[in-house]
Amino acid sequence: MTYDLHGRTQRLELSDQSLRDFEAVVLDASPEGIVLSRSAFYPGGGGQPADQGVLIWQGVETRIAGVRKGDDLQLIPAEGDPVPPVGTVVRGAVADARRSALMRTHSGLHVLCGVVFRDYGCLVTGGNMDEMSARMDFNLPEVPPGFKEAVEDACNAEIAADRRIDVRVLPRTEAFAIPDIIRTATNLVPETVQDVRIVDIVGLDTQADGGTHVASTKQIGHIKVAKVESKGKGFRRLRIQISD
Structure with missing residues (x-):
């Protein structure tokens, strides 16, 4: 099974994160869920919520409220x-404002993770995000003086550096x-x-992430x-x- 295939659906967003519109064929459908041949809807995971949007077909619009794995x-x-x-045959449209905000937020968390790991040697123990706000937990025994301000300044320096964010797939x-x-205290990548x-994030943070x-x-903007x-x-x- 290839990395971008989930069941019968090819996951387009894994290789093209800018994609918002796509065409697909309906493979299965009920009020509980619609299975497509291909999809750019991110299904959620790693603290990032699932995408929302619409499917357009034969002059009809079906709102997509979420994704189930x-x-x-x-x-x-x-x-x-x-x-x-x-x-x-349907046309899918991912809600752009929501996805773009979540992308900025997720990348912001990776900057935060990279800074805290580099400067304080701490691993991540949990995290979650919404549009333009997030939390991340670290195994940090003591909070050094000026920690909050130092982390914020360091994160925004990395943003100003305009570091490239690359995505690639490697054999395990x-x-x-x-x-x-692995920047988490527990390896969350299944053996399968x-x-x-x-x-x-070139020069700052490299980690397994979906x-x-x-x-x-x-x-990203400002953290x-x-x-x-x-x-x-x-x-x-x-x-x-996260803000502009």
């Missing part, structure tokens, strides 16, 4: 919306030969995954470290906000 990738239609019959053995490729997708990202750090919280002995939560 199982044996197949199922697009979840909004309650009460019509469902296209099997065999129908080659990927895991990269030093510090043999092709590992790598997101590389989410969507902007093309360079400058596209504000809004709060540093204690999450138990030896753990800290950083809350960030």
Whole structure:
């Protein structure tokens, strides 16, 4: 199985994160979920929420409220919306404002992760995001004086540096030969995954990741470290906000 295939659906967003519109054939359909031959809807994962958008077919519009991962990738239609019959050719449109905001936020978290790992040697223990705001947890025993301000300044310096963000796929053995490729305290890449997708903020942060990202750090905007919280002995939560 290739890395960009989920069940019967080719995942277009893994190789082209800028893609918002696509055509596909309906393979299965019910009010519970629609399976397409190909899709650019990100299904969620790694703290990044699933995409939303619409399917357009035969003059009809079906709103997509989310995505469900199982044996197949199922697009979840909004309650009460019509469902296209099997065999129908549909045009999918991912909600651009939401996806773009989540891409900026996800890349911002990778900048944060890279800075905290480089400057303080801390690994990630958890994280989550919404549009333009996020949190990330680290195994940081003590908070040094000026930590919040220093991290924010360092993150924005990396954004100003306009570092390129590259995506590539490597065989598992080659990927895991990269030093510090896993930036989480626990390796979350299943043993069954043999092709590992790598997101590389060139010169700052390289890690295994399945989410969507902007093309360079400058596209993130500005990172504000809004709060540093204690999450138990030896753990800290950083809350960030992204702005233009």
